[in-house]
Amino acid sequence: MLNLVHLRTLVEVVRLGSFTAAGNRLGYTASAVSQQMSALEKASNVRLFVRSARSVHPTQAAHAMGQQALKLLRDADNLLAAGKAAGGGAVRELRVGAFPSVAMFVVSQIVKLPHWRDPCVQVNISIGEPSAVVPGLRVGGELDVGIVYHVGESGLALPQGVSRHWLGEDPYKVVVPAGWGFQPGSRLGVEELYDVPWILHVRGSSDANIFDFVLANAGLHPRVVASSDDFNVTLRMVAAGHGVAMVPELAMAECPDGAVVVEVPELALTRKLMALCAEDAPMDLAEEFVEALRNADEFRRIEGGS
Template sequence: MVNPVHLRTLVEVTRLGSFAAAATRLGYTASAVSQQMSALERDTGVVLFQRSARSVQPTDAAQVMTRHASKVLTDIDALLAASSRTHAATSQELRLGIFPSLATYVLPRLLRSPSWPDLGINLKVSVAEPGQTIQGLRTGGELDVALVYQVGQSGLAWPHTVSRQWIGDDNFRVVLPKSWGIQANAEVNAAQLNDVPWIMHHPGTPDAMVIERLFASCNLHPQVAVHSDDFNASLQLASVGLGAALVPELALQNRPDGVVVLDVPEIRLARNIFALLINDKATAQVGVFVDRLSGILNELSRDTRLG
């Protein structure tokens, strides 16, 4: 089944002429756009792009598919809107498991949108970390959809009886105390951060192991001043000068005034966010629900980078 998110990405890639430009427009990484287009090629059995070291060129098949994709996406939106109006009295119950930062900054925006009542979903929400949320899918009665994240190959596992849909990346950013006098978006490399105190995850946690490997690959050996697994606490402690921190962009939606956000080129890490869906609950309504969450997530990510 072709993912409508991938069709939207195809339209932007073809219109703008590159994965990088489409990534900027949609709020993805260029790698994520490339992965989506590869998945679309697998799903359709069609070569859409001729790739080289320096460029990607849409094939004739991509141009044809783009024209059809634009119409399909318009028809999907119109069909769902008409269906919602026709069946306004009926709604689908959706038992949703969601991790805290997505529940804090993304889901409320969808629920406040004028179009939310038309979607026809009666939402039941459980907020928990991914490991606990996935258990709700495994037990076969507590949840229909789980929104989870994975950092690197962190060992997160899900049942084979569910389908997985990528909805976006929550990129990590380096945060420093403003009192250190470094300007936001200053050019800083990883080696320059060796001699400063850091706020790090507790040793042995999955995120800590991924971050430690990443830092080691950058020849960064942090002097740990604070251990914290809570990103909001890490931000507050950074704001009063206790150390630098590596924090995902969603947490930065509520960053305090006393920090600056840097983009350190060597430090590239993201929480890859997925929707895990019980197959018989993956209706068109649920597909639009997940698609709209993806759009909000990537809009927030884009605003964070521009800010």
């Protein structure tokens, strides 16, 4: 008889590509994973790995067995959940990954709603940039729903089977210190920002590259006095008079006194917001969560202000 523990380990080895990575994920040593896989090969009479001195490669049979094992494990989990439900103790889990500003101003409000406070529903939240969230949505991954953005036209490379759900556009705003004398909503020419200090994204990130392109296209070669990927920090540095910045509207739900939004038509930039659902997510919970996102006040605010 095949061991369910060994099958769960096989799924992780195939997904992550190594005994060490699977062991780290499951809390085993690489040696313990190797022993489990050897026992599974013996029990199934199927060669699952090609082993060499330095590496281990799953065979086609391992990939096929991994897919079947994943279905079997899902059925087993559902069976256990049904048993708990019959006893009144079932808890259903939805694992959500979200970038910081949407977690702070949107997800934090959704989980306060009565439906998501139900003791039978557990929402587990991971905070991370899209590059960290997207890999967790692959089959057998750590996430069921991801809330992501992308800037520019490059888009995101998604795992197979992930569904997209459009949430809206989040325009970047130019924010300057109030002490510079500009009134909120003032329309500025880009030349008025040529010689002022700037607060930009950390160099080397994909977003920073987009910012560089937009600024250079407008003839700006900014004097950078600070680099930050935390928009809350950026806004407070602007309010302190340290420099000018471009901040997405969603992150400005709590804009501090001393930071003023101005209009600079030459610096138009928007990030696109999406919810992503993994192929093996609990679809009823995932769809309800996406609907709650679409109805969130903050998304309505930025949509109305665009």
